[in-house]
Amino acid sequence: QVQLAESxxxxxxxxxxxxxxxxxxxxxxxxxxxxWFRQTPGNEREFVAGQLERGYSGDYSDSVKGRFTISxxxxxxxxxxxxxxxxxxxxxxxYCFAADVYPITSDRSVPYWGKxxxxxxxx
Numbered sequence: 001q002v003q004l005a006e007s008x009x010x011x012x013x014x015x016x017x018x019x020x021x022x023x024x025x026x027x028x029x030x031x032x033x034x035x036w037f038r039q040t041p042g043n044e045r046e047f048v049a050g051q052l053e054r055g056y057s058g059d060y061s062d063s064v065k066g067r068f069t070i071s072x073x074x075x076x077x078x079x080x081x082x083x084x085x086x087x088x089x090x091x092x093x094x095y096c097f098a099a100d101v102y103p104i105t106s107d108r109s110v111p112y113w114g115k116x117x118x119x120x121x122x123x
Contacts (some may be wrong), residue, residue, distance in 0.1 A: 009117030022096030031098040038092035
């Protein structure tokens with residue numbers, strides 16, 4: 001059974017940085033595409049960032065481009081999200097995802113999810 005375990009959320013102030021990690025288990029071969037969505041109360045999950053395996057560059061939403069960087073450690077079946085210059089509007093629950101399809105156009109295309117980790121940005 002595939003499981004995605006996230007870590008690294010927390011409470012920070014605007015301008016601070018946080019790093020999220022996601023490690024997959026339950027499968028011997030890697031996922032084609034891994035990354036993060038985020039969700040705020042009353043809203044649908046929105047795509048944040050994703051990266052194909054084998055060293056392709058990442059995909060980012062316009063709202064985080066230039067501030068967030070995604071990377072993968074493929075032998076470890078892990079993905080990482082470095083978040084810099086965090087803003088109050090980045091506050092959300094961040095969900096790691098994994099899939100064997102690309103591109104991901106909506107959360108309905110994602111077969112595997114982590115449980116989510118809260119990122120709270122406020123003074």
